Amino acid sequence: MVSLTAQQKELILDYCIGIISDDDNAEIESLIRENREAAQLCQKLRSAFLPLEALEAERCPDYLVERAVLRVKNTQAGEAQSNLEKLLTAEQRQGSNRGWFRNEIWGHLATAAVFIVVGGIIVTSFNVLTSYARHSNHRQQCAMQLSRIGSGIHQRRAENAGAMPSVALAGGQPWWKIGYQGKENHSNTRQLWRLVKKGYVKPGDFLCPGNPSGQVVTANVKNIQNLNDFPDRSNVTFSIRIKCPKSVRSQSAGRKILVADLSPLFERLPKDYNKPLKVLLDDNLLRLNSVNHNHKGQNILFDDGSVEFVKQRRIGPAQDDIFTLRDTTVYEGTELPSCQTDTFLAP
Numbered sequence: 001m002v003s004l005t006a007q008q009k010e011l012i013l014d015y016c017i018g019i020i021s022d023d024d025n026a027e028i029e030s031l032i033r034e035n036r037e038a039a040q041l042c043q044k045l046r047s048a049f050l051p052l053e054a055l056e057a058e059r060c061p062d063y064l065v066e067r068a069v070l071r072v073k074n075t076q077a078g079e080a081q082s083n084l085e086k087l088l089t090a091e092q093r094q095g096s097n098r099g100w101f102r103n104e105i106w107g108h109l110a111t112a113a114v115f116i117v118v119g120g121i122i123v124t125s126f127n128v129l130t131s132y133a134r135h136s137n138h139r140q141q142c143a144m145q146l147s148r149i150g151s152g153i154h155q156r157r158a159e160n161a162g163a164m165p166s167v168a169l170a171g172g173q174p175w176w177k178i179g180y181q182g183k184e185n186h187s188n189t190r191q192l193w194r195l196v197k198k199g200y201v202k203p204g205d206f207l208c209p210g211n212p213s214g215q216v217v218t219a220n221v222k223n224i225q226n227l228n229d230f231p232d233r234s235n236v237t238f239s240i241r242i243k244c245p246k247s248v249r250s251q252s253a254g255r256k257i258l259v260a261d262l263s264p265l266f267e268r269l270p271k272d273y274n275k276p277l278k279v280l281l282d283d284n285l286l287r288l289n290s291v292n293h294n295h296k297g298q299n300i301l302f303d304d305g306s307v308e309f310v311k312q313r314r315i316g317p318a319q320d321d322i323f324t325l326r327d328t329t330v331y332e333g334t335e336l337p338s339c340q341t342d343t344f345l346a347p
Contacts, residue, residue: 152200
């Protein structure tokens with residue numbers, strides 16, 4: 001029987017706690033059926049996590065997690081080394097009894113080896129659990145930030161006769177040039193930047209904690225009130241809904257998606273605004289979830305203020321892909337939805 005790889009063990013952990021992607025789900029279920037080690041690991045993990053179902057999730061600061069893991073590593077390594085040294089010293093003192101030494105030393109060395117191996121297993125387990133705890137904490141923080149963005153939008157609407165913070169956008173205008181401050185700026189992040197300028201939402205709330213590339217807008221940015229958009233692409237790691245030009249206010253049933261974790265289609269944009277944007281859809285881009293949460297899923301902010309973490313991109317009875325437009329396979333950064341029911345979050 002072939003031993004499980006570190007990646008397979010991590011996927012089994014994701015499977016047991018219900019955060020595995022649909023593509024990996026079938027693969028892991030097959031592995032568990034066919035591999036005894038995988039089945040045993042899955043059973044042990046589920047048994048270990050069972051008592052946690054009765055507990056409410058709490059935020060765990062990253063520095064506490066990292067401090068705990070470092071202490072475990074140091075403790076296990078120190079204890080293993082200390083035990084080995086003590087055993088060897090004791091045996092050397094009994095050097096006159098060579099027969100006893102030869103017979104017993106292997107047993108003690110084996111015991112020391114067990115300490116080392118067990119220590120390694122514990123550290124590995126903590127590393128896996130720490131990774132899960134960190135990702136879980138990031139999802140919770142991200143959801144709270146999106147809730148605050150939703151509150152800012154609601155407050156802005158209440159003070160503006162129910163109108164959403166929005167900017168004019170017509171067909172043929174580039175919505176992907178985040179940070180461009182020229183008069184012809186048409187970035188769709190301008191509407192969220194207004195929330196920052198008016199003090200409805202803090203700049204840091206537009207950075208998902210699971211995306212390390214984000215940089216908060218600092219107070220020393222010159223003439224911040226005169227900017228038309230976020231200073232840079234790195235200042236916002238969420239994607240915003242682009243409205244259909246024909247959309248009108250309606251009282252139709254159903255929630256609308258406003259903001260979500262960064263679209264996998266537009267993770268990288270040209271830094272030179274004079275260069276064209278061209279994204280060609282392929283099977284990989286059609287399957288990927290947001291990079292913000294290691295492609296495990298994405299948090300979504302709805303117009304009623306609720307936030308949900310979903311493991312797939314297709315939402316609702318129509319299974320509408322929130323990151324793509326219908327019947328569109330090439331994106332040049334000027335495309336717009338043709339109807340209100342075609343949700344499109346970009347960039």
